[in-house]
Amino acid sequence: MYPCMLQAVHDHGIGMxxxxxxxxxxxxxxxxxxFLDLLGDGFTSFRWASELLMTASNAVAISGTxxxxxxxxxxxxxxxxxxxxxxxxREGAGATTFGAASVLPGAAGIKSLFKPLGDGTESPYSEAFWRNVTNQPSFANGLTCDEMVRYFNTSVSTGENAPVPVRGRVEAKLQTFKGGKVWKGVYGIRLDTSFVENNYLSCESLRGYGGRT
Structure with missing residues (x-):
């Protein structure tokens, strides 16, 4: 079984x-x-992000994606x-939920419920791991790539927005899976980050990419 991850975010303050x-x-x-070897060089890791739910009212963000x-x-x-x-x-202290549903009824949806890890419980995935996977360049059809550089070390990721290891449940209905999937007992991280994004890059130009954070 190949690893996959849910990325559910709210992008705020985007611009130049x-x-x-x-x-x-x-x-x-x-x-x-x-961890996809898109270029076949045995080194450069990419993320395949071929299907997304996005805020219906934001035509600019949708067309850009x-x-x-x-x-x-x-x-x-x-x-x-x-x-x-x-x-x-009833879900316990610090538990959080997230939900997304396509405007076209039944076409796609994602739901999650996560709770902070209890005292003495450690996540098998370090913050360095999450920094690695979320900073891998992403692609959909492999013709162009997106380089989103997430910074985990700015003031945005401190205080109540500091990284919190969590564990929970994810449900997804996507064409990628030809129906519905449910994952239980999955680990994650909850936080705010700042980021810089470089759009529509040649995937080949990212050969040897090792991140910028």
């Missing part, structure tokens, strides 16, 4: 101040497949302006 250009905040979620060959499902999100929300008290 020098050009007075900005993109409205939006949410996105998808199941991604890291479709340009990679990504299958995008315009969607609604819960919460609408964050990557997670407090779960009902």
């Amino acid at each position: 101040a020098a050009l007075n250009f900005s993109v409205s905040d939006f949410s996105r979620a998808g199941i991604e497949f890291p 479709v340009a990679y060959g990504t299958l995008v499902h315009p969607a609604t999100f819960e919460p609408t302006c964050d990557a997670y929300a407090p779960a009902p008290e």
Whole structure:
């Protein structure tokens, strides 16, 4: 079985101040497949992110993502302006939920429930691991690649937004899986990060890529 990961995020404050250009905040979620040797060099790792749910009202973000060959499902999100929300008290202290549903009924959806690890419980995946997989360049059809550089070491990732190891459950209905999938007891990390994104790069230009963080 090949490893995959859920990435559910709310992108905020996107733009280029020098050009007075900005993109409205939006949410996105998808199941991604890291550690792919797209170039066949035995070294450079890429993430395959071929299918996403994205905020239906953000046409700019959707069109920019479709340009990679990504299958995008315009969607609604819960919460609408964050990557997670407090779960009902019965789920335990610190538990959070996330949900995305395609505007086209039944076409696609993702739900998750995560809880912080209990005292004395350690995640098998270090922060360095998450920094590695989330900073691998991504692709959909393999013609162009996206380099999103996530920084785990800025003031954005401190205080209440500092990394928190979590464990929980993920449900996904996507064309990638030809139906529904459920994963239980999966590990993750919850945090805020700043990032810089370089769009529409030649995948070949990233040969030998080892990250920038």
